[in-house]
Amino acid sequence: MRKPIHLLVLSLSVNVGYVYTQDLPPQVPAASEDFYFHVNYDWIKNTTLPPDQTQSNAFTIVQERNKEYLLTLLEKAGNSTTPSLLGDFYASGMNTTLIEQSGLDPIKALLNQVAIVRTPDDTAKAIGKLHSLFISVHGGSPLFSISAQPDSKNSTWTLARIVQSGLSLPNREYYSDAALAEIRQKYQEHVEKIFTLAQVKDGAAKAKVVLDFETALANNSLSSVEMRDVYRTYNKLTFEQLRALTPAFPWLTYCQSLGWPQGHCFGDGDVIVDNPNFLRHVNTLFSNFHADDWRTYLQWQVLGYSASYLGQQYEAQDFDFYGRTLRGQSEPSPRWKFILGVIGDHIPDTLSQPFVQEKFKPEAKAQAQELVTLIQDALATRLQTIEWMGPETRARALEKLKGLDVKIGYPDKWDNYTDVKISRGQPLLSNVLQVSGLNFKKGLQAYNSPSDKSMWLLSAFQVNAYYYGVQNSINFPAGILQPPFFYPPDENNPSGNVAANFGSIGSIIGHEITHGYDDQGRNYNAQGNLEDWWTPADAAEFEKRAKVLIDLYSTYEVYGVKVNGNLTQGENIGDIGGLKLSYLAFQEWQKKNPGVIGAVDGLSPEQQFFTAFGQLWKNVIRKELALLSLQIDPHSPTIWRVNGPCSNLQEFYEAFGVKEGDKMYRSEAERVNIW
Numbered sequence: 001m002r003k004p005i006h007l008l009v010l011s012l013s014v015n016v017g018y019v020y021t022q023d024l025p026p027q028v029p030a031a032s033e034d035f036y037f038h039v040n041y042d043w044i045k046n047t048t049l050p051p052d053q054t055q056s057n058a059f060t061i062v063q064e065r066n067k068e069y070l071l072t073l074l075e076k077a078g079n080s081t082t083p084s085l086l087g088d089f090y091a092s093g094m095n096t097t098l099i100e101q102s103g104l105d106p107i108k109a110l111l112n113q114v115a116i117v118r119t120p121d122d123t124a125k126a127i128g129k130l131h132s133l134f135i136s137v138h139g140g141s142p143l144f145s146i147s148a149q150p151d152s153k154n155s156t157w158t159l160a161r162i163v164q165s166g167l168s169l170p171n172r173e174y175y176s177d178a179a180l181a182e183i184r185q186k187y188q189e190h191v192e193k194i195f196t197l198a199q200v201k202d203g204a205a206k207a208k209v210v211l212d213f214e215t216a217l218a219n220n221s222l223s224s225v226e227m228r229d230v231y232r233t234y235n236k237l238t239f240e241q242l243r244a245l246t247p248a249f250p251w252l253t254y255c256q257s258l259g260w261p262q263g264h265c266f267g268d269g270d271v272i273v274d275n276p277n278f279l280r281h282v283n284t285l286f287s288n289f290h291a292d293d294w295r296t297y298l299q300w301q302v303l304g305y306s307a308s309y310l311g312q313q314y315e316a317q318d319f320d321f322y323g324r325t326l327r328g329q330s331e332p333s334p335r336w337k338f339i340l341g342v343i344g345d346h347i348p349d350t351l352s353q354p355f356v357q358e359k360f361k362p363e364a365k366a367q368a369q370e371l372v373t374l375i376q377d378a379l380a381t382r383l384q385t386i387e388w389m390g391p392e393t394r395a396r397a398l399e400k401l402k403g404l405d406v407k408i409g410y411p412d413k414w415d416n417y418t419d420v421k422i423s424r425g426q427p428l429l430s431n432v433l434q435v436s437g438l439n440f441k442k443g444l445q446a447y448n449s450p451s452d453k454s455m456w457l458l459s460a461f462q463v464n465a466y467y468y469g470v471q472n473s474i475n476f477p478a479g480i481l482q483p484p485f486f487y488p489p490d491e492n493n494p495s496g497n498v499a500a501n502f503g504s505i506g507s508i509i510g511h512e513i514t515h516g517y518d519d520q521g522r523n524y525n526a527q528g529n530l531e532d533w534w535t536p537a538d539a540a541e542f543e544k545r546a547k548v549l550i551d552l553y554s555t556y557e558v559y560g561v562k563v564n565g566n567l568t569q570g571e572n573i574g575d576i577g578g579l580k581l582s583y584l585a586f587q588e589w590q591k592k593n594p595g596v597i598g599a600v601d602g603l604s605p606e607q608q609f610f611t612a613f614g615q616l617w618k619n620v621i622r623k624e625l626a627l628l629s630l631q632i633d634p635h636s637p638t639i640w641r642v643n644g645p646c647s648n649l650q651e652f653y654e655a656f657g658v659k660e661g662d663k664m665y666r667s668e669a670e671r672v673n674i675w
Helices: 035-046 056-080 085-094 096-102 103-115 120-131 178-197 203-219 241-244 251-258 275-285 291-309 312-327 336-348 349-359 362-385 391-402 428-446 498-503 507-513 536-553 569-592 605-616 623-632 638-647 650-656
Strands: 055-057 145-149 154-164 235-237 271-273 405-409 466-468 473-477 619-621
Touching: 035 605, 035 638, 055 056, 056 085, 056 336, 056 349, 085 336, 085 428, 096 428, 103 291, 103 428, 120 251, 120 291, 145 275, 178 203, 178 291, 203 275, 235 241, 235 428, 241 251, 241 271, 241 275, 291 312, 291 428, 312 428, 312 623, 336 349, 336 428, 362 391, 362 405, 362 473, 362 498, 362 507, 428 605, 466 507, 473 507, 498 507, 498 569, 498 605, 507 569, 507 605, 507 623, 536 569, 536 638, 569 605, 569 638, 605 623, 605 638, 605 650, 619 623
Parallel strands: 154 271, 405 473
Antiparallel strands: 055 619, 145 154, 235 271, 466 473
């Protein structure tokens, strides 16, 4: 089970940004004026979003194609009379009659446990139970989240990590920003409606309690930008220090509820805390204890999490707020997609194994590895010649590159889920809670133990990629190594579509490699440990150059809202650096393979490369999701993921004849020049 966890350095490429059809110029602009619309004009103009989708882009197109294949597996297994985890889980999810008949039965025990909360011990026990089942309201774990993660200063060892959480809205700003007051009001109404469906008395008053409770949590939380500070969010405590920080919180009761033996906590190891001030607020909540408020908050946590799994009325209300209000989605997605997502979250390798066998051949893996090697070589060359970095830091940067762990396609070992039991005779939520509990229990052994360096954070069928600082690894699931990102070799193209591969997946590979040297990643050494390996002069020069980037991207806006240049700093560094590195590798490939790539549709090989890059980020998105993304997404809008990097690369200027006075032109002094 690969549940979402809080990572210090993790870039997920699927959050692609946004652009709007109403932004279309009256005609296709020249490449030198607006490259994004130059290469994507017709596609954006002719793309209409289906009512169940909030955006359409290269990522979602491949996702949908992958889902259609996985659906064939689900239907085949679900229609079979032979018992199987995949088939039984799918059949359980599609049996809406049983779900309606069961009502709140799957969560009755949880609601009863919350109802008897009278003391701090009762509360800690209930929170532990919810955590042990991965209960969360659209990503917000009750009060805080607990997970086993490598120690950032000793990545060979895994410890408990406690992270601020407890919010059912997307982030801290949703509880205080005046521009989001209407969203807060609608959220409170949503909570009231869920309480009403569950026949909870005084639903309106209790909904206000929930909002006030979460607002207080938000007020004591770090912002999204502050959470990017890998040193600020690293606070290693012994168990006794944790108890001294929060003397009112019954940690031993909580840990016993999680599954540890009485008197033991977190595998008897230390704890990493991201925000000690948040835990001080937790301590205040327990020292000034109000049982009624705790019962209300935890009752909401159970019902808010369960709503999408319960009957049609709950499901519709959950969609109305989290789908329609927050994201602008007109209609719910087909039920099979929801069930596919549930199965993918809980027993992912039942889907990953057949997907890899069918969709990712050995020759594709070899070709992807070759691309990675070429782009690594490009960075090695760049590091050896970069003008602003001193020899000591340069040597450490090269050492880190040499130690990079490259994971392509799928993990070396699969989960077999031998202890998981699924019943078609149970409603979906009962099966989900059972599997979640087993997965959490299985994960307890990871606390205070050697780190598993082979671990993947994504499933093989996902259309995504990431860099993971504590592993110093880049990771590319088979799901993204598909056209149009990656064209594997075939009879007609033994090297694949070279220009397109370098422009699309190559730039993504470069992007992820560059994350090892962005504002977060540069703080990790070759072994994946937090270490200040930069000389003061080189660190200051990096910050100076990054400030140019922050200031540039902070001038971009959509719907009158500015892009947050600080929040998006790391991704923007990755975008520019990734494009640069992939282009350098592409040029080196052409030197070794002269004449292989000719002109296509009047485009030179270099123009083909940049066109593939520009088309990689085409996107049409609903306004609501666009505004949400501006608040929480560390990626820039897609128009700037294209025009931003291209306007800072001399190689783009040469490919398309960009000159002073053109809109894509920036003087050399104005250009971002880091990697």
